[in-house]
Amino acid sequence: MTxxxxxxxxxxxxxxxxxxxxITARCAEAGIYGYPQFEPSQAYVLFICYEANGALAAMxxxxxxxxxxxxxxxxxxxxxxxxxxHDRITPIAGHVAGLPQSSELMVEVADTTEGRELHGFARKFxxxxxQSLRRDGLLLPxxxxxxxxxxxxxxxxxxxxxGVARIDNSSPWPMGILRLKFPxxxxxxxxxxxxxxxxxxxxxxxxxxFLSGGMTAVDLGAAPGGWTWQLVKQxxxxxxVDNGPMNADLMESGQVEHRREDAFTFAPPKPVDWMVCDIVxxxxxxxxxxxxxxxxxxxxxxxxxxxxxMKQRFDEVERCLEYLQRELAAAGIGYRLDARQLYHDREEIxxxxxxxxxx
Ligand SMILES: C[S@@+](CC[C@H](N)C(=O)[O-])C[C@H]1O[C@@H](n2cnc3c(N)ncnc32)[C@H](O)[C@@H]1O
Numbered sequence: 001m002t003x004x005x006x007x008x009x010x011x012x013x014x015x016x017x018x019x020x021x022x023i024t025a026r027c028a029e030a031g032i033y034g035y036p037q038f039e040p041s042q043a044y045v046l047f048i049c050y051e052a053n054g055a056l057a058a059m060x061x062x063x064x065x066x067x068x069x070x071x072x073x074x075x076x077x078x079x080x081x082x083x084x085x086h087d088r089i090t091p092i093a094g095h096v097a098g099l100p101q102s103s104e105l106m107v108e109v110a111d112t113t114e115g116r117e118l119h120g121f122a123r124k125f126x127x128x129x130x131q132s133l134r135r136d137g138l139l140l141p142x143x144x145x146x147x148x149x150x151x152x153x154x155x156x157x158x159x160x161x162x163g164v165a166r167i168d169n170s171s172p173w174p175m176g177i178l179r180l181k182f183p184x185x186x187x188x189x190x191x192x193x194x195x196x197x198x199x200x201x202x203x204x205x206x207x208x209x210f211l212s213g214g215m216t217a218v219d220l221g222a223a224p225g226g227w228t229w230q231l232v233k234q235x236x237x238x239x240x241v242d243n244g245p246m247n248a249d250l251m252e253s254g255q256v257e258h259r260r261e262d263a264f265t266f267a268p269p270k271p272v273d274w275m276v277c278d279i280v281x282x283x284x285x286x287x288x289x290x291x292x293x294x295x296x297x298x299x300x301x302x303x304x305x306x307x308x309x310m311k312q313r314f315d316e317v318e319r320c321l322e323y324l325q326r327e328l329a330a331a332g333i334g335y336r337l338d339a340r341q342l343y344h345d346r347e348e349i350x351x352x353x354x355x356x357x358x359x
Contacts, residue, residue, distance in 0.1 A: 004075040004077060004099075004164070005034075005048065005051065005055055006046055006075070007027075007046070007059070007074075008044060008074050008153060009023055009045045009046075009072070010071045010072040010108070011044065011045060011071055011341070012043065012341055012345075013041045013042070013111060014040075015341065016042065016043070016044070017040075017313075018314040019038075019069040019070055021314040021315075022067060023036065023045065023070065025318075030058065030061045030062055032051070032057055032061065033054075034047050034049035034054060035048055043110040043112045044153070055076065056075045058075070059165065059169060064169045065338065065340075068317060068340055068341055068349055071175060071176025072108065072173075072175050074153070074161075074170070075163050075164055075165065076153075076163030077095055079159065079160075080095065083158045085157060088129075089132050092129060092162060093132065093136060093138055096133060096162070099148075099162075100146075100147070100148040101148065102139060102140065103144050103149075104139075105129065105139060106149055106150070106152070106174055107122045107123060107125070107129075107152045107154060108152070108153045108154070108174050109153070109175070110153075110175075118154055118156065122154040125154070126152060129152070133150075147166060148164040148167065149170070150162075178196055178199055178200065178342075183229075185229070186230075187225040187226050187250055190278060191226030191227065192226075192344040193226075193305070193344045194226070194278075194303065196342045196343060197303050197342060197350045198303075201303075201338050201340075202352075210301065211234045213234065213235030213236070214235065214236075215236045215274065216236060216237050216272040217231045217272055217273060217274040218238070218239045218241060218268050218275045218298075218299070219231065219238055219240045219241065219277075220276070220279055220289075221241070221278050221279035222238075222241060222242045222246065222258075222278075223240070223243075223245055224246060225240065225247040227278055228240045231276070232253050232255045236273070237255050238257070239259055240256050240259070241259045241261055241263050241266050242260070242263070243261075263277070264285075271297055271299060272300075273299070274300070274301050274302070275303075276303045277290070277302065277305065279305075282309075283308065283316055283320050284319070284323075286306055287321075290304055290351075291324055294335070294355055297355075300354070300355055301353065302351075302352070302355075303353075304350070304351050304353070305345070305349070305351075306320055306348060306349050307347060307348045308347050308349065317339070317349060321337065321339055321351070325337060334356050335353060335354065335356070336352075337352070337353050338351065338352045339352075
């Protein structure tokens with residue numbers, strides 16, 4: 001019988017240790033035991049479960065969105081090696097027959113230089129494989145809805161990982177990467193972090209509830225204005241707090257008030273819909289600032305970055321998020337907190353704190 005006991009998780013290159021620590025901790029909490037395996041900078045982690053089909057159990061039990069460092073995951077068979085160059089499809093198809101029925105195939109590579117070089121080959125091969133699987137009834141017709149998606153992770157022309165992911169409990173984007181085009185008018189590349197955060201955290205059907213014209217916002221550590229630019233694009237009125245200069249074109253929008261003040265002592269004149277914060281400071285200090293805004297009722301939503309230290313990054317994230325949740329609960333404040341290392345994040349993670357909602 002097919003044994004899906006390996007969880008494969010994509011992450012940012014250089015964050016394998018954090019991804020491994022996180023999946024080990026979350027699986028252990030769910031009573032799923034195993035051990036992680038990875039090489040530095042390979043941009044993915046394996047978690048080998050001791051139990052047969054442990055990876056499938058993890059995918060049924062854990063919420064993908066609760067993971068901070070994993071961009072994508074799938075429950076895999078053991079690695080397929082030595083695929084014959086003249087016919088890779090036949091051996092792969094043999095394994096697909098034993099997997100849960102799927103209606104789509106996602107082909108992925110590692111988000112590394114070598115992985116990206118394989119992209120063209122992987123895409124062409126994936127389309128030939130999907131055609132062949134559909135012809136043989138191993139992949140359901142496109143219109144037929146299935147619980148699972150078939151995932152193929154190509155390591156090179158002869159080696160791959162084959163597995164499945166639950167469609168409603170994995171990323172809809174290959175390798176979990178949401179590609180966005182840099183808007184030329186934006187004052188800084190940082191703008192993409194906030195744009196991705198909104199795409200990732202806010203469900204399309206609830207977009208108007210969270211982002212709409214006439215809302216008010218405060219941007220802490222705003223200069224030169226990439227995040228403010230996103231808020232202005234949503235027709236919000238923004239107080240931009242930073243001692244540094246703001247982009248002149250952005251100021252001409254008439255929707256921005258620049259306050260040259262210290263974000264750690266600034267208090268808004270009135271509560272706002274959004275507070276966003278991209279300040280480079282210790283994660284614990286930024287967390288404390290977010291807590292103060294929540295306790296004072298100064299914003300309905302906060303989107304903030306935690307810049308990670310060089311060492312013990314996973315532990316620091318756990319400490320900060322647990323502290324925030326504990327303090328909010330103690331104050332009787334309803335909230336929802338989501339955190340993720342987004343594609344456009346570097347040595348940082350992005351968090352969305354939405355207040356007065358069921359946790
Ligand atoms: C990473 S940059 C922000 C980039 C901005 N989000 C954008 O998209 O253009 C961090 C900013 O935080 C500001 N900053 C750092 N400490 C601050 C403080 N205590 N109060 C206000 N601004 C601060 C810096 O001056 C810097 O402009």
